Amino acid sequence: MKKLYLKDIAKNLNVSTTAVSLVLNNKGDENKISQDTQQKILEYAKRHNYVANSLARGLSRGKSETIGLIIPNISDDHYAKIAGHIERKAKEYGYVVMYASSNKDPKNEAKLIQSMINRQVDGLILASTQHNSEDIELLKDNKLPFVLIDRLYPEIDTNYVVVDNFEGVQKATKHLLNLGRRKIGFVTLKPGLEAMRQRLLGYQEALKEFNIDPSDALVKELSNVDYKDEIKEALGELVRFPNSVDSIIFSTHYLTSLGLRELRRLNIKVPHEVAIVSFDELGAFDLVDPPITSIKQPGADIGDFSVDILMDEIQGNESGINKTRMLKPSLIIRKSCGAL
Template sequence: MKKIYLKDIAKHLNVSKTAVSLVLNNKGDENKISLATQKRIKEYAKKHNYEPNQLARSLSTGKSKNIGLIIPDISDTFYAKIASRVENMSEKLGYTVLFSSSNENPNKETKLIQSLLNRQVEGLIIASTQQNQKDIQILKTKNMPFVLIDRYYPNYDTNYVIVDNYGGVNDAVKHLWDLGRRKIGFISLKPGLEAMRQRLMGYRDAMKDFGVDTDDVIKELSYNNYENEIKNAIEELVRHPNNVDSIMFSTHYLAALGLRELRSLNIKVPDDVAIISFDEMGAFDLVDPPITSVLQPVSDIGGFAVKILMQEIEGKSVEIEKRMVLDTELIVRRSCGAS
């Protein structure tokens, strides 16, 4: 079918192009266009599959109907699920999502924010590197609607949707203790991110409650080299004098690598060493043994972020909190020794 334009509708119905534009942008009533004319225009546009020129519409309305999403890595299953939720919800609300990955590079994050602003996005959802306070302040100064997800700046007053990282790890470690595990190690990334710091605190405080010193059984790996460093970390934890009987991993990818290294050392999970992962991969319930995981409410993170952002963009009254900390859920499987 031949594509039609505003001028075609106007010519066929013998009305002005301006009238057609106003009606199709839902401004017919306020411009006193008769209901009969509005009905004719809308029916004709629908019958002939009229599709608006988004660039022209954004110029005339001042709204691009685009939002930007910046995440560290779109290939990470955690962020991919969030991105999918954000896209699906935004589409239902008439918005298009422009995706980008920062690769945990603060300089790239700065460039991406500026690029999206140049493309006239109406708002941003950002999983920040937490090294870009200046950019966050600029967004606040410009009154640009934005929501931080997964990571946030504790000393900045911003909208955010995060999870209870502290409580999730604290509960998981106490679960291991309840199962009779007394030498619980912890493998994480060096705490440049607030989430990693909170997870470490959750572990430390749980062990402190049990009166256990943890200095020798905490292994913090470099973000850029964790795949090489984890082998030594595992060996140091399972060999004398540490001899841990369980390990809490602060991320799902560390848990996957850790399981591989334990197997290479012929250490049986959970008989010799039990493991729990913060967050999970899709195959964690399929591997042998299935991995106990602290599950993050991924769909809710993306969903609430979109709702908060839309409140900001459309200037609606506050219907939900703009700063949200969501609960995690411990999914118990055989890797921690539970039946």
């Protein structure tokens, strides 16, 4: 079916394009367009399934009514949930969301940022790789409203919405310690993301509060690229008799998923031999046997606050002070953390 434009309606009804535009934008009365003309335009548009070009309409007002969202991977359960909440909240403001996945590649992320600028989005929400400080500075220089989520650049003042990663892991570690667990392993990714650094610090601080010296041997840092292969060796070392751990905290939900599979292969019983805690969770964590104790991130709040902050900037309500939110995760206790 051929797309119908304003000029087509105007030509077929022998009226001006301006009149058509005003009527379809509910401005016919205030511009003294007759009721008969308005009715003809509306009926014709409905009969021919006319769909307004919201982008063009927005640009005519200096806005695209679109925000960009760049995340590491849209298929990741954590980011998919946040994206859904962002889309819902943006819709309340009359905005649509343009998605893109960086696949954790700084070069790809830089291209996507430039692409969003070229597409004239009104603002940007970004879960960065934390290796593109120049591009973040570029966004600031171009005065494009943006909000960082999940990851931030500690050395750059920006709007951001993040979770208190330190407190989340500290709380989980102390829970294990209160259950009598003393040899707690920590499986994480190599330094690079501030979130991972804070999670490791939370684990170490909790041990110190119980007068336990953190042991490097109990911390396994895997590479972002080869973690699927490296986790087998890491867990093999952590559960090797006679120095095996009595519990393991995984710093991401996907490491937990891989870890559970490997522990099952090694015939390690959870929680009788090794208790398990996951930072963040998958939908199946409350369905597996045993259900997995998780540090749950408030995805809805991340989405809502990031959009609210961005819209304040877009609508010119900025105060000159960066708006930040540090959200509290919650510890969802399930059977994978049995007491010794």
